[in-house]
Amino acid sequence: MNRASEVVDFHVADRIAWVSFNRPEKRNAMSPALNRRMMEVLDALEYRDDVGVLVLKGAGESWSAGMDLKEYFRETEAQGLAGVRKSQRESYGWFRRLRWYQKPTIAMVNGWCFGGAFGPLFACDLAIAADEAKFGLSEINWGILPGGGVTKVVVDLLSMRDAMYLALTGDLIDGRTAAAWRLVNESVPLERLEARVTELANLLLAKNPVAIKAAKDAVRRVKEMTYDNAEDYLVRAQEAANSFDPAARKEGIRQFIDEKSYKPGLASYDLSKQKDRAG
Ligand code: COA
Numbered sequence: 001m002n003r004a005s006e007v008v009d010f011h012v013a014d015r016i017a018w019v020s021f022n023r024p025e026k027r028n029a030m031s032p033a034l035n036r037r038m039m040e041v042l043d044a045l046e047y048r049d050d051v052g053v054l055v056l057k058g059a060g061e062s063w064s065a066g067m068d069l070k071e072y073f074r075e076t077e078a079q080g081l082a083g084v085r086k087s088q089r090e091s092y093g094w095f096r097r098l099r100w101y102q103k104p105t106i107a108m109v110n111g112w113c114f115g116g117a118f119g120p121l122f123a124c125d126l127a128i129a130a131d132e133a134k135f136g137l138s139e140i141n142w143g144i145l146p147g148g149g150v151t152k153v154v155v156d157l158l159s160m161r162d163a164m165y166l167a168l169t170g171d172l173i174d175g176r177t178a179a180a181w182r183l184v185n186e187s188v189p190l191e192r193l194e195a196r197v198t199e200l201a202n203l204l205l206a207k208n209p210v211a212i213k214a215a216k217d218a219v220r221r222v223k224e225m226t227y228d229n230a231e232d233y234l235v236r237a238q239e240a241a242n243s244f245d246p247a248a249r250k251e252g253i254r255q256f257i258d259e260k261s262y263k264p265g266l267a268s269y270d271l272s273k274q275k276d277r278a279g
Pocket of ligand 1: 025026027029030065066067068069070071112114115116117138139142
């Protein structure tokens with residue numbers, strides 16, 4: 001467990017890495033220090049054998065109030081273009097790292113989620129919100145457009161009308177509406193949030209990790225491709241996955257067809273048997 005004073009907190013339990021924005025007194029606004037620390041934490045966790053899923057949550061009543069208006073915007077602008085570009089690289093850098101993370105990721109949105117926080121929200125593969133959470137593009141309220149990739153995030157995830165509504169009005173939506181608009185996968189009452197996220201994480205932990213990484217990247221990559229390019233990419237992505245884990249699909253087929261020990265339509269094959277046989 002990290003020191004509570006750290007701007008990013010994390011611990012690993014039962015193969016789930018729980019990573020928190022940890023500036024509750026500032027509603028978890030992302031400062032340059034937080035952005036730098038987040039990259040270090042993501043680095044440290046990415047290839048650990050005892051980590052199978054990463055959950056990004058917020059300490060206190062917020063998920064994240066977006067970029068820190070004082071430390072990220074005002075103070076870096078005071079340093080001139082070099083300061084601005086440096087802080088942009090630091091924040092966009094960890095968002096990008098998270099989008100292509102080795103392990104599957106879940107955003108556990110417990111409270112406020114504003115502006116720049118839509119970057120990490122989108123970067124996480126799945127997102128579960130509390131019904132009580134509040135989402136908004138507040139940029140328009142303080143006189144800028146939703147930058148830092150945020151406009152791209154809402155256009156990718158939402159209908160044009162809903163994206164436009166958020167961008168132009170700065171109005172808040174709650175977790176239920178966010179789920180209805182497909183900004184998150186689902187919302188549950190706050191008191192059930194951690195249990196639901198744990199359940200989802202455990203579902204992911206039961207799957208073949210090489211296949212999970214290939215599948216999550218494929219979902220993001222093919223969105224930008226023509227059908228033919230996507231078809232070709234998917235063939236090659238599977239062949240690359242085969243080279244990392246040559247036994248996986250054969251074992252999955254064997255347990256269904258020969259052993260009749262599971263049904264792929266209903267659950268995952270037993271990964272431990274694959275390890276036993278390999279060993
Ligand atoms: N940047 C910098 N500081 C922020 C911040 C942000 N994005 N969000 C909150 N804070 C700070 C406040 O300045 C305040 O600091 P202080 O205690 O030194 O005065 C502290 O966090 C608590 O915020 P406060 O506004 O008193 O909390 P609240 O619970 O009444 O309201 C919010 C919560 C999130 C609605 C409100 O803080 C807010 O509107 N934040 C800005 C959201 C935003 O526009 N983000 C930028 C998106 S790019």
